[in-house]
Amino acid sequence: MKTSFIKEELLFQQLATAFENVVIEIVRKETVFVYASKEFVLPILLYAKEKLGYNSFSHLSCVDWIENDEFELVYIIWSPETKINLFVKTRIDRQNPTMENTDMIWRQINTYQREIREMFGIEFPGFVGEKEFILEDWEDVPPMRRDFDTLEYVNDTFFEREGREDKQDVRERIAKRSGEEIPDFAKKYSRE
Amino acid sequence: MREKSTTIYLGPQHPGITGNMMVKLQLEGDTIVKAQTHVGYLHRAFEKLIERRNWMQTTTILCRFCVPEPDPPEAAFALAVEQIEGREVPERGKYLRSLVLELARIQSFLLWYAGQSGSAGLYTVGQWSVGDRNYVLDLFEELTGGRIYHMYIWPGGVRRDIPVGFKDKVLRTMDYIEKRIDDYDRMIFDSAIFQKRAQGVGIINKEKAIEWGVVGAPLRGCGIAHDVRKDNPYDAYDKLDFQMGVFEGGDVWARAKVRQFEIRQSISMVRQIIQNLPAGDFLNKMPNPMKWTIPAGSAYGKVESVRGEFGFHVVSDGSDKPRRVHARGPAYVHGVSLLEDILVGENLADVSFIMNSLGVCPPEIER
Amino acid sequence: MYNDNNAQTIVEYIKNFTRKNSLFMLAYGTGCGAIELPATLTSRYDAERLGVRGAATPRQADLLLITGYLSTKTLKRVIRVYEQMQDPKYVIGFGSCTINGGMYWDSYNTIKLLDKYIPVDVYINGCMPRPESVIAGFKELQRLIAEGKADGATKYKENLDWYRENQKKVLKNWPLVEYNW
Amino acid sequence: MNTILFQLSGALATILLAFTVGMFYGGIRRKIIARIQNRVGPPIYQNFLDVIKLYSKDTSIHHGAMQHMGPVFAITASITSLMFIPVLNGDGWFWFKNLNFSGDLIFLVYMMVFGSLGMALGAGQTGNPNSAIGVTRGLSQMVGYEIPFVMSMVALMAQFHTTSITGLMNIQMQENTWLMFSNPFAFIAAVLAMLGMFHYSPFDIVHAPAEVASGPVSEFGGKYLGLMMSSGSIFAFVKLTLFVDVFMGGAANLIELVIKTFALYLIPVLYGVVSPRYRTEQAITYFWKWPLFFGILAILWASF
Known part of the structure; x- marks a missing residue:
């Protein structure tokens, strides 16, 4: 069965007429992606909120594409009339990451920006908010970046209980102790 | 005369705080002039960690996102993954998912009864409702094997089918819970003291609700009808008959009324699911879980938890591990900046009361 | 017959008996295990019949429950709370994550081994422990107290330097206040 | 010489009696609450275990002299008021006479406030903001319930032209009636005020755990808390016995006393189990509404 995308097409038309330099993609039912460069994000969000009725802000998240040397910021907004999740995606440079402050449109963006600033080290010029959000006295690389190795950090900082450092498969030892055979289906998922 | 202002650290070690977080309050007399939330104690x-696990191993982590109600994160993640992969869920799997989500909602409502009344000083209702919550947890134990963390909802369906005689047990438990919540309501909602304390406290008006992105019961308590189960139906919710509880006022009382209405809706939904449970498969067979890869793409899966919209933004790069998973719990909105805003001007005695009515749950703020 | 030794034994016995039957538990949910505490304290399991009840502030408490994983940010508060408690005091580590990190073995923000930072009298394993096992943990602690073996606080005083060193390894930039007992 | 020794031993016996009865009432209260909440509950001697354990705890907190004095003030106030209460009436057990020959209602009404004031000083010294807020709440709430209480006492004094508790008890014995029937409005006002005096729910905002940790006693652990608990138990006995003496004709023997006081004690306990907590200003409004009204009625009743 072919799904019809009537309201998605309508949104496509509206956005395409209003903005020229954006790429719009209807991904699946009730999901529309907009790829824009970073200076277009604020106008698109404002337009969608004021003109198209996308007055509910769902999500702001950041993805680290380390191989392209880019961060991707994803703004997800939702409209109570069309029920479409509109993704506004933008890519910013990873070396000196800055992004426009958008917390005057929706106040809750404040919290998201605080988190992203702390976890990815992205600066939002003009953004007022407490510096520390989740972490305290953090001196390392912002932890959610892909180049931060959490296991290495753990080995450097914390103690491990003895007997756990090898992280070996203990099923054989348990089987020997209980005198039962390892079933065949379990052998399949062995760690080797 | 200038009033002397006091600073109170409500938390992290404080009996009145809902979880491990801190609200720094500046008081003049008993009135709050400035509130500041500090989170991160549960990070x-x-x-x-999810970026280091493969797709199947994430299930153990997902349920721990939100402790009082562990199923919505699983469901939201599964929805997002299914959207990316285009995987279908069998009809029975959908119904079983809704069943678990509704049972989780009921047990979370019972926990809310305890929190809301306990923060008002009425410990009896809390003792009753948390005691009765064990009966719902028993159902979970029989169905999934775990009391709190279930790891039951998988992308593509659910982990196992219902055991023999489970349907009767669910119906009997629902009858019992329905009888008991009448008792709680008589203690809470008929109490003149509770009415006096709840009415006109912690008000969120409609404009503020939209501006701050309030979701769930607090939003419906402002008179705005929004529920993910109705707006973007997932699982079996488009086939179930239920209503949203929408009340005007935006204060603690309205939010309490919403929840009082919705727990009965949930019970009725559980009954409908049990009666209409279709036969067939419950899980769409997936490939070897250790080699399971998901095509590149991204999606936002959202479900309605007790406190509001719970969303997962999942990004896959085509490998066997998620590229990025970002959760957005309702408390992420309610518990940080909104709380700072609405606490100003309130009485110190009402802080815990308001936090309980908003459903501030720190584990999902900081994850 | 009634020499000093006997009298002391009797006094010790009474002390230990009352201590074991009256445990004031600090209301501090440090992690997700705190969700099973309401269930433990209410009708089906009712820990109050064992004399376990909540205490609001560390000054009044005897028992500190570390309910689950400890992030480094919480660890600071836990140490401070622990040092504010009055002797005799006991610690129960609750859940697998306090024993060896549990499922958070590779998380950069949670400690893996609780007894390197504060002395632990009893561990309860499981993720999360059921109320039955919590009560079993209380019982075990009561047995230790009755036998006079729950001496975590003394251990902490005697090896304070060692504990401080471990704590400083995780908690940088944090002045650890003088511990006076 | 003998009389002094006799009186001292009598006083000790009274204190012991008050302590034991108060402690057991506390234990029974916990048991009753547990049963209402569907639980087994602790054994009724649990409070004794708690107190002994608290006395055996170390105390290493020093916030200044007043911090040490606060609990001492509290227990002093309790014991002093106890000394002026006739425990038994008429030719009841002579051991419990103590100072009740001069048992003066006006003095007692003031003495009962003294403990809270001492406590306030002690809690203020600790510097814990929770204590400070708790104390403020406690004192404001005291203003609320003291007024109807004093009015009801004044009504009795005016009606029977005596300020002596023994005098009131004698009147009840001679007329063979209870004052709760002679002046019912005074009784109602006093009982409503008693709800506030006990600091049980709905008037437990002083040490509401969800708001101010445990209020004035936030910083008091170990022996201090033990002293506070003992003082609280003795004070509960004082209040109950005073009410029994004044309104219910006193008791001829200990068993009667226990029955009467326990019946009275059930009122705040049971009312507390089913009530949420009032905020401070709501509590004061409450006390200044019906209890005050009944207090005025009681005075009018006494004057006409």
């Missing part, structure tokens, strides 16, 4: 770096 476990889930999102970092």
